Amino acid sequence: MGQPESGEHxxxxxxxxxxxxxxxxxxxxxxxxxxxxxxPERWEFQVFGATADGGKHSWNHTEFSAxxxxxxxxxxHCVTKFSMLGAEWxxxxxxxxxxxxxxxxxATHVMVWAEYGFSANMRLSDFASDRxxxxxHKDGELLTAEHGFPVRLIVPHLYAWKGPxxxxxxxxxxxxxxxxxxxxxxxxxxxxxxxxxxxxQEEPGDGxxx
Ligand SMILES: Nc1nc2c(c(=O)[nH]1)N[C@H]1C(S)=C(S)[C@@H](COP(=O)(O)O)O[C@H]1N2
Ligand SMILES: [Mo]
Numbered sequence: 001m002g003q004p005e006s007g008e009h010x011x012x013x014x015x016x017x018x019x020x021x022x023x024x025x026x027x028x029x030x031x032x033x034x035x036x037x038x039x040p041e042r043w044e045f046q047v048f049g050a051t052a053d054g055g056k057h058s059w060n061h062t063e064f065s066a067x068x069x070x071x072x073x074x075x076x077h078c079v080t081k082f083s084m085l086g087a088e089w090x091x092x093x094x095x096x097x098x099x100x101x102x103x104x105x106x107a108t109h110v111m112v113w114a115e116y117g118f119s120a121n122m123r124l125s126d127f128a129s130d131r132x133x134x135x136x137h138k139d140g141e142l143l144t145a146e147h148g149f150p151v152r153l154i155v156p157h158l159y160a161w162k163g164p165x166x167x168x169x170x171x172x173x174x175x176x177x178x179x180x181x182x183x184x185x186x187x188x189x190x191x192x193x194x195x196x197x198x199x200x201q202e203e204p205g206d207g208x209x210x
Contacts, residue, residue: 090137
């Protein structure tokens with residue numbers, strides 16, 4: 001069966017568990033490596049790669065904090081099978097950044113880059129979908145350091161590893177390339193509703209050769 005390009009399987013805020021997931025009370029911390037220290041004077045958010053004007057766009061922390069603020073109610077599904085439902089994420093919509101720093105017409109995918117070189121790739125259509133948000137807040141409060149302060153990505157319709165914490169930039173790409181976990185056995189697309197957990201489940205066309 002074909003997968004939707006950018007699946008919206010239910011209305012915003014409606015709670016349901018994707019197959020194989022269980023409800024988690026509270027909010028565990030899950031990541032690889034240490035929690036980076038935030039240095040506001042050195043922090044910069046960049047959009048680069050295949051941009052429409054060929055240039056790099058960057059925002060310092062003050063500028064990024066002044067971008068239009070939106071909220072999205074969305075769940076978080078970890079591939080290790082816990083889900084957290086109904087959080088309200090506040091921040092900058094990914095599609096707003098796409099408007100401010102548009103991709104070249106031949107850009108098809110993005111790599112979202114975080115501190116220490118962590119990365120996650122996705123289709124530009126997943127990235128620019130309605131509800132993907134660079135969150136600075138959860139339920140009205142600033143994110144804590146271990147949950148990704150100052151900025152993390154939430155892509156509600158993909159597994160949570162597609163949402164890097166401590167994001168520093170977005171690279172527009174004209175061909176797909178695997179990110180950190182996608183190179184290490186996780187599915188290149190990562191739709192939890194289709195249980196796309198592992199790379200061995202990929203079908204031809206789901207991702208670049210491993
Ligand atoms: N930079 C970074 N972001 C990351 C990860 C990581 O290892 N490094 N892990 C991802 C995974 S697998 C999950 S489930 C979520 C967990 O977010 P949380 O710790 O806020 O619950 O963060 C994602 N973002
Ligand atoms: Mo995860």
